[in-house]
Amino acid sequence: MDKTIPDLASAVAGIEDGMTVMIGGFGGSGNPIELIHALIDRFLATGHPRNLTVVNNNAGNGHVGLAAMIEQGMVTKLICSFPRSADPVVFTERYLAGEIELELVPQGTLAERIRAGGAGIPAFYTPSSYGTDLAKGKKVEEFDGRPYVQERWLKADYALVKAHVGDRLGNLTYRMAARNFGPLMCSAAASAIVQVSRIVEPGGIDPEAVITPGIFVQGVVEVPKPVQEEELNRAKAVYPEVAE
Amino acid sequence: MDKTIPDLASAVAGIEDGMTVMIGGFGGSGNPIELIHALIDRFLATGHPRNLTVVNNNAGNGHVGLAAMIEQGMVTKLICSFPRSADPVVFTERYLAGEIELELVPQGTLAERIRAGGAGIPAFYTPSSYGTDLAKGKKVEEFDGRPYVQERWLKADYALVKAHVGDRLGNLTYRMAARNFGPLMCSAAASAIVQVSRIVEPGGIDPEAVITPGIFVQGVVEVPKPVQEEELNRAKAVYPEVAE
Amino acid sequence: MTEKLTPTQIAWRAAQDITDGAYVNLGIGLPEMVARFQPPGRQAIFHTENGILGFGQAPEPGQEDWDLINAGKKAVTLKPGTAFFHHADSFAMVRGGHLDVAILGAYQVAENGDLANWSTGPKGVPAVGGAMDLVHGARRVAIITDHVTKKGEPKLVESCTLPLTGVGCVTRVYTSLAVVDIEDGHFVLREKLPSISLDDLQSLTGARLHTPGPVGDLTAPEL
Amino acid sequence: MTEKLTPTQIAWRAAQDITDGAYVNLGIGLPEMVARFQPPGRQAIFHTENGILGFGQAPEPGQEDWDLINAGKKAVTLKPGTAFFHHADSFAMVRGGHLDVAILGAYQVAENGDLANWSTGPKGVPAVGGAMDLVHGARRVAIITDHVTKKGEPKLVESCTLPLTGVGCVTRVYTSLAVVDIEDGHFVLREKLPSISLDDLQSLTGARLHTPGPVGDLTAPEL
Numbered sequence: 001m002d003k004t005i006p007d008l009a010s011a012v013a014g015i016e017d018g019m020t021v022m023i024g025g026f027g028g029s030g031n032p033i034e035l036i037h038a039l040i041d042r043f044l045a046t047g048h049p050r051n052l053t054v055v056n057n058n059a060g061n062g063h064v065g066l067a068a069m070i071e072q073g074m075v076t077k078l079i080c081s082f083p084r085s086a087d088p089v090v091f092t093e094r095y096l097a098g099e100i101e102l103e104l105v106p107q108g109t110l111a112e113r114i115r116a117g118g119a120g121i122p123a124f125y126t127p128s129s130y131g132t133d134l135a136k137g138k139k140v141e142e143f144d145g146r147p148y149v150q151e152r153w154l155k156a157d158y159a160l161v162k163a164h165v166g167d168r169l170g171n172l173t174y175r176m177a178a179r180n181f182g183p184l185m186c187s188a189a190a191s192a193i194v195q196v197s198r199i200v201e202p203g204g205i206d207p208e209a210v211i212t213p214g215i216f217v218q219g220v221v222e223v224p225k226p227v228q229e230e231e232l233n234r235a236k237a238v239y240p241e242v243a244e
Numbered sequence: 245m246d247k248t249i250p251d252l253a254s255a256v257a258g259i260e261d262g263m264t265v266m267i268g269g270f271g272g273s274g275n276p277i278e279l280i281h282a283l284i285d286r287f288l289a290t291g292h293p294r295n296l297t298v299v300n301n302n303a304g305n306g307h308v309g310l311a312a313m314i315e316q317g318m319v320t321k322l323i324c325s326f327p328r329s330a331d332p333v334v335f336t337e338r339y340l341a342g343e344i345e346l347e348l349v350p351q352g353t354l355a356e357r358i359r360a361g362g363a364g365i366p367a368f369y370t371p372s373s374y375g376t377d378l379a380k381g382k383k384v385e386e387f388d389g390r391p392y393v394q395e396r397w398l399k400a401d402y403a404l405v406k407a408h409v410g411d412r413l414g415n416l417t418y419r420m421a422a423r424n425f426g427p428l429m430c431s432a433a434a435s436a437i438v439q440v441s442r443i444v445e446p447g448g449i450d451p452e453a454v455i456t457p458g459i460f461v462q463g464v465v466e467v468p469k470p471v472q473e474e475e476l477n478r479a480k481a482v483y484p485e486v487a488e
Numbered sequence: 489m490t491e492k493l494t495p496t497q498i499a500w501r502a503a504q505d506i507t508d509g510a511y512v513n514l515g516i517g518l519p520e521m522v523a524r525f526q527p528p529g530r531q532a533i534f535h536t537e538n539g540i541l542g543f544g545q546a547p548e549p550g551q552e553d554w555d556l557i558n559a560g561k562k563a564v565t566l567k568p569g570t571a572f573f574h575h576a577d578s579f580a581m582v583r584g585g586h587l588d589v590a591i592l593g594a595y596q597v598a599e600n601g602d603l604a605n606w607s608t609g610p611k612g613v614p615a616v617g618g619a620m621d622l623v624h625g626a627r628r629v630a631i632i633t634d635h636v637t638k639k640g641e642p643k644l645v646e647s648c649t650l651p652l653t654g655v656g657c658v659t660r661v662y663t664s665l666a667v668v669d670i671e672d673g674h675f676v677l678r679e680k681l682p683s684i685s686l687d688d689l690q691s692l693t694g695a696r697l698h699t700p701g702p703v704g705d706l707t708a709p710e711l
Numbered sequence: 712m713t714e715k716l717t718p719t720q721i722a723w724r725a726a727q728d729i730t731d732g733a734y735v736n737l738g739i740g741l742p743e744m745v746a747r748f749q750p751p752g753r754q755a756i757f758h759t760e761n762g763i764l765g766f767g768q769a770p771e772p773g774q775e776d777w778d779l780i781n782a783g784k785k786a787v788t789l790k791p792g793t794a795f796f797h798h799a800d801s802f803a804m805v806r807g808g809h810l811d812v813a814i815l816g817a818y819q820v821a822e823n824g825d826l827a828n829w830s831t832g833p834k835g836v837p838a839v840g841g842a843m844d845l846v847h848g849a850r851r852v853a854i855i856t857d858h859v860t861k862k863g864e865p866k867l868v869e870s871c872t873l874p875l876t877g878v879g880c881v882t883r884v885y886t887s888l889a890v891v892d893i894e895d896g897h898f899v900l901r902e903k904l905p906s907i908s909l910d911d912l913q914s915l916t917g918a919r920l921h922t923p924g925p926v927g928d929l930t931a932p933e934l
Contacts, residue, residue, distance in 0.1 A: 001509030001531065026761040026798075027784035028777050057798075059836075082840040086784070092836050104837050107760055108802030108844030112365070115799040119576075120583030120625060121356070122387035124368040126806065127847035131878035133830075134839065143366035143396070152387070169533070169542065169569040173452065176778040176795055177761050183797045187580060202542075203568030208417065209453050210571035211797070213541045215511050215533070215586045230777035230784075245732030245754065270538045270575075271561035272554050301575075303613075326617040330561070336613050348614050351537055352579030352621030359576040363799075364806030364848060370583065371624035375655035377607075378616065413756070413765065413792040420555040420572055421538050427574045431803060446765075447791030454794035455574070457764045459734050459756070459809045474554035474561075 003170045003220050004199055008038035011193050011221040012160070015039060015049045019157040022055040022114065022185040023066055027085065028230025030178030032162040032195050033065045034223045037239055039160070043074050044240065051076045055114070055156060057107065057181060059083030059091035062233035068240075070094055079154070081107035087233060104134060109151050111184060116153035118187025118216065123152050159189030162226060163212065166196035167203075170217030171210045179211065186216040195223040247414045247464050248443055252282035255437050255465040256404070259283060259293045263401040266299040266358065266429040267310055271329065272474025274422030276406040276439050277309045278467045281483055283404070287318050288484065295320045299358070299400060301351065301425060303327030303335035306477035312484075314338055323398070325351035331477060348378060353395055355428060360397035362431025362460065367396050403433030406470060407456065410440035411447075414461030415454045423455065430460040437463040441470060491683045492664035497708035498632045500525040502591055502662045505630075506532045513537070513582065513622055515592040516560040519632055522591055525711075533569075535587060537618040539578045542570045559618065582618065582625035590626035592619060594633045594661070596648040599695040601658045601670045603631065604650035616653075623654035635663035635692055642694030644668065644675060665689055666697075667706055674698045679706040714906045715887035720931035721855045723748040725814055725885045728853070729755050736760070736805065736845055738815040739783040742855055745814055748934075756792075758810060760841040762801045765793045782841065805841065805848035813849035815842060817856045817884070819871040822918040824881045824893045826854065827873035839876075846877035858886035858915055865917030867891065867898060888912055889920075890929055897921045902929035 005011045012035060015021060025031030043049065054075050059082075060067025067090040069075055078100060083091050094100040105113065106128045116124055125148035129135040139150035161182040163172040172194060174182055186192035194212075199222045232239075249255045256279060259265060269275030287293065298319050303326075304311025311334040313319055322344060327335050338344040349357065350372045360368055369392035373379040383394040405426040407416040416438060418426055430436035438456075443466045476483075493501065495518050503525035506512055512532045514520050523545070526532055533542045536558040543558065544565040552563035581587060596604040603623055606616045623629050633643055644661065660678075661668045666689060667679040677697040680689050682705045690697055716724065718741050726748035729735055735755045737743050746768070749755055756765045759781040766781065767788040775786035804810060819827040826846055829839045846852050856866055867884065884891045889912060890902040900920040903912050905928045913920055 001533070026782075027780060029761070029780050029784075030778070082838045083836050084838040088836070095836050102837075104839055106839050106843035107798070107841040108806055108848075111798035111802050112363070112806075115580075116368075118584045118586075119356070119580035120585060121368050121370060122390075122392055123385070124360075124365050126365060126844075128806065128844045130847070131825075132843060132875045134843065141367070146366075148366055167569055171569060171571050174795075176452075176776070177759075177763050177780055178778040179795055179797050180761050181798050184799050187584060187586070201568065206453075207566065207570040207572050208420075208455075209450075210573075211452075213571035213573055213577075213581070214569065215535070215541055215581055228777045230780075245756070270559075271557060273538070273557050273561075274555070326615045327613050328615040332613070339613055346614075348616055350616050350620035351575070351618040352583055352625075355575035355579050356583075359803075362807045362809075363803035364808060370621075372583065372621045374624070375602075376620065376652045378620065411792055415792060415794050418572075420553070421536075421540050421557055422555040423572055423574050424538050425575050428576050431807060431809070445791065451789065451793040451795050454796075457794035457796060457800075457804070458792065459758070459764055459804055472554045474557075 002168045003217060004168045005219045005221040008034055008221055011035060011219055012039040012042060014191060015158050017049050018051045019049060020053040020055065022156040022159040022189055024161040024180065024182040024185050026057050026180040028061060028228065028233065030162050030180050030182060031065045031229040032160045033227050033229055035160040035193060035195050036065045036069060040068055040072055040239065043072055050074050053077040053079065055079045055154060057081050058085055059088055061085040061229060062087045063090065063238040064232045065229050070100065075100060077101040079103040079105060081105055081110050106134060111181065113151055113154040114181065114184040114188045117155035118184060121153060123150055125150055154188060156189040159185040159192040161185055161192060161194045163194050163196045165198050165200055165205060166194060166220040167200050167205055169202050170214030170220055171205050172212040172217065173205060173209055174211055183212045186212050191218040192216055193219040195221050195226065197224060197226060198222065246412045247461060248412045249463045249465040252278055252465055255279060255463055256283040256286060258435060259402050261293050262295045263293060264297040264299065266400040266403040266433055268405040268424065268426040268429050270301050270424040272305060272472065272477065274406050274424050274426060275309050275473040276404045277471050277473055279404040279437065279439050280309045280313060284312055284316055284483065287316055294318050297321040299323045299398060301325050302329055303332055305329040305473060306331045307334065307482040308476045309473050314344065319344060321345040323347040323349060325349055325354045350378060355425065357395055357398040358425065358428040358432045361399035362428060365397060367394055369394055398432060400433040403429035403436040405429055405436060405438045407438050407440045409442050409444055409449060410438060410464040411444050411449055413446050414458030414464055415449050416456040416461060417449060417453055418455055427456045430456050435462040436460055439465050439467040439470065441468060442466065491681060493708055496521060496711045498662050498664055500708050500711055502630060502632050506589060510588040511535055511586060513587050513590045513626065518593055519591040520560055535581060537578055539573050539575060540570060542567055579621055582621045585625060585627060587626040589628045589630060590622040591630045591632060592622065594631045594643060595650050596643055596645050597631055597658050597661050598645055598647045599675045600673045601656040602648050603653045603658050604648040605653045607651040619653050623657035628659050629657050631658055631661045633663055635665040642692060645694035676700060677703050679704040681706050714904060716931055719744060719934045721885050721887055723931050723934055725853060725855050729812060733811040734758055734809060736810050736813045736849065741816055742814040743783055758804060760801055762796050762798060763793060765790055802844055805844045808848060808850060810849040812851045812853060813845040814853045814855060815845065817854045817866060818873050819866055819868050820854055820881050820884050821868050821870045822893065822898045823896045824879040825871050826876045826881050827871040828876045830874040842876050846880040851882050852880050854881055854884045856884065856886055858888040865915060868917035899923060900926050902927040904929050
């Protein structure tokens with residue numbers, strides 16, 4: 001078995017119009033920028049994929065990565081916890097113009113819904129959001145005298161994730177806080193496509209140190225020196241540099 | 245902050261009559277034998293703790309560890325998935341004599357209930373056990389046209405867990421399949437008491453390799469060369485060698 | 489007495505359907521034997537409930553590490569690419585639909601796919617383990633079993649009389665006499681021993697065997 | 712204009728109540744400042760939603776590693792004993808009651824403990840982050856805030872008029888003028904600036920301040 005994919009274009013080739021795509025990352029860390037930009041390249045060349053529903057903690061920063069995807073009009077709906085950032089202008093404009101739908105989810109609930117999707121738990125109860133606007137229309141049940149809100153699992157057709165080291169069986173490690181949503185999204189997507197800084201042979205990762213076991217991963221592509229979204233934004237980068 | 249405990253007797257000193265105690269381990273691996281035997285010593289010396297509810301995947305093997313606890317009459321109720329083993333004579337006799345209560349839980353549900361206890365999720369839905377005797381009396385709800393059983397979280401007053409390396413902040417690593425229920429039980433117990441083969445200074449464990457972060461651990465005691473339950477049972481060991 | 493496959497041969501037959509790279513969980517006992525018969529060039533990745541993915545065969549006697557065991561509490565070995573994880577992550581793999589195949593034993597399988605394999609009734613100590621999770625998680629739930637009980641009673645039945653493990657969960661049954669799929673609430677016969685007639689096979693089966701397509705010969709090497 | 716504590720001084724005051732070894736989550740913005748004022752001999756362990764426990768202060772400018780950030784997206788550093796984990800484990804810590812204290816900002820706090828701190832209404836882009844989880848998870852949920860809004864309106868109120876973050880969740884409020892506990896649906900005044908009279912403080916507060924016990928002097932060093 002070999003889950004390695006030779007290049008970024010092949011890695012994102014399966015994503016189709018209307019799909020739900022989970023994208024890892026939190027703020028400027030852990031964003032699979034190279035995978036996202038490969039997807040934007042495909043969209044610019046072919047007009048597809050479009051009408052995507054994207055799941056991410058944020059709504060993109062500046063004009064690269066997820067923000068650039070939104071800017072190109074590829075995203076119809078965003079499911080996230082915090083669509084603000086140092087520079088959220090792209091999402092903000094689209095949202096206020098009514099051009100993109102937002103499903104706002106408390107961060108812990110978002111993480112747990114994605115985990116539940118990967119773990120075969122169709123619904124669970126959480127105290128978070130009880131009594132607030134975000135619980136409106138949701139089922140409430142009392143346990144041990146305290147009210148909880150029922151939340152549903154979240155699954156995706158694809159996950160695009162940035163990890164650190166991967167082997168060709170799909171076993172992954174992450175780097176520091178870039179781990180964030182990656183392991184959860186890998187488990188909740190029908191196809192988890194992961195960019196890693198280095199691909200090693202099976203056995204190259206200590207079995208105790210594997211964070212995402214290969215069973216949750218469908219494709220691994222090597223991006224030896226990935227860019228950091230935070231650094232792109234500090235440099236005021238725009239993707240693609242010359243938009244069509 | 246220093247969570248290290250100087251000796252085994254102190255480590256188990258807080259467990260009181262009637263408490264719920266989660267005990268890590270699966271079959272002959274990962275059982276915190278030294279902690280259990282320290283608890284038995286206390287019981288033999290003082291008559292306490294008794295009337296314990298124990299959560300473990302199995303029901304003890306042979307005449308050491310959990311089986312010895314049951315043999316001494318310390319356990320009133322057992323919550324487990326598989327109360328059979330190569331030598332389950334102790335539990336079997338007590339159970340058939342009506343002297344110990346059994347709550348049988350599918351293994352994945354047991355793991356998820358414990359995780360839920362640690363994660364503040366009071367209830368969740370699982371397909372497991374739907375339509376079987378083990379779902380009797382439980383709430384059923386349909387999601388996306390498929391029926392699921394509602395299960396409740398499981399928490400404990402104490403967890404007794406065997407890990408591998410620990411630091412004095414309570415960060416832990418485990419050894420191979422001895423990890424099993426350990427990380428879950430640490431999170432679900434008000435007090436998680438962990439025996440480790442080696443205590444190191446903070447920083448002695450790679451932050452990427454920490455399996456149980458210290459926030460889930462209340463006490464760490466060093467047991468440099470822990471016995472393996474499987475080996476004790478192959479040697480037909482009995483604890484204590486001379487029962488009172 | 490009818491000619492029939494040995495348990496080892498049934499395990500061999502089940503192993504032929506496992507594709508390269510499949511994620512597989514093998515139940516305790518007879519199903520564990522399936523791992524021995526992977527066809528040349530194919531390598532399945534074995535999962536065990538107690539937190540290992542991609543483990544290897546049993547070690548040489550005396551080389552056991554009792555922290556490295558499978559769900560049957562038997563010692564296994566590491567292979568390049570093995571991963572360890574805790575029990576909640578292990579059953580996330582199971583329940584979350586990440587396993588391609590789970591192969592289990594059975595007391596009874598019903599034509600609607602119901603499985604009974606954990607309890608023979610109220611006597612004795614009940615024990616369920618991971619079976620109730622496995623039957624609802626894996627994409628294919630296959631059973632390997634003798635075609636009849638030791639007393640000669642059918643194990644493939646119209647409806648289970650023993651306590652259920654799962655409802656409508658079994659997709660294929662490998663028996664000592666036949667390979668039977670479960671489709672739309674029916675047993676569909678795919679293969680049978682050449683030496684047994686369809687009528688004789690039907691007489692040993694507790695529910696109707698449908699034959700909408702060709703029935704292949706069930707064969708296995710001497711093992 | 713009334714004399715009052717600066718935001719930095721409020722953060723200092725809140726820091727005095729954090730015990731050695733406490734697990735603490737500090738909200739984005741002003742609450743982050745609390746970490747700077749740990750009393751000598753005490754070391755709290757800081758948790759951030761994005762998967763770090765036990766991180767250290769900000770690095771020197773130019774030394775940032777953008778994989779090592781807190782929930783406010785600011786660079787932090789490693790300390791001996793740091794641990795990394797994914798978002799579900801991070802919120803297991805939050806929701807599971809493992810944090811000793813969460814310190815957050817507020818638009819409004821009601822006398823029953825309701826908190827509004829995520830939305831000022833339907834205008835603009837709503838964003839909630841981890842606040843709704845934090846308020847139901849930590850053993851103590853403390854607020855640091857100016858006593859009144861920029862327009863001079865009370866932030867401590869009978870009931871919140873802005874969208875709620877959580878119901879009955881706040882246990883203590885550190886303001887620019889006072890330290891107020893929430894007990895049994897009431898504001899209980901614990902400390903106030905010596906320079907402000909109880910009457911004046913009450914007039915700046917939107918619900919009754921109870922004083923069942925002694926009211927200490929709220930003081931903070933120049934910072």
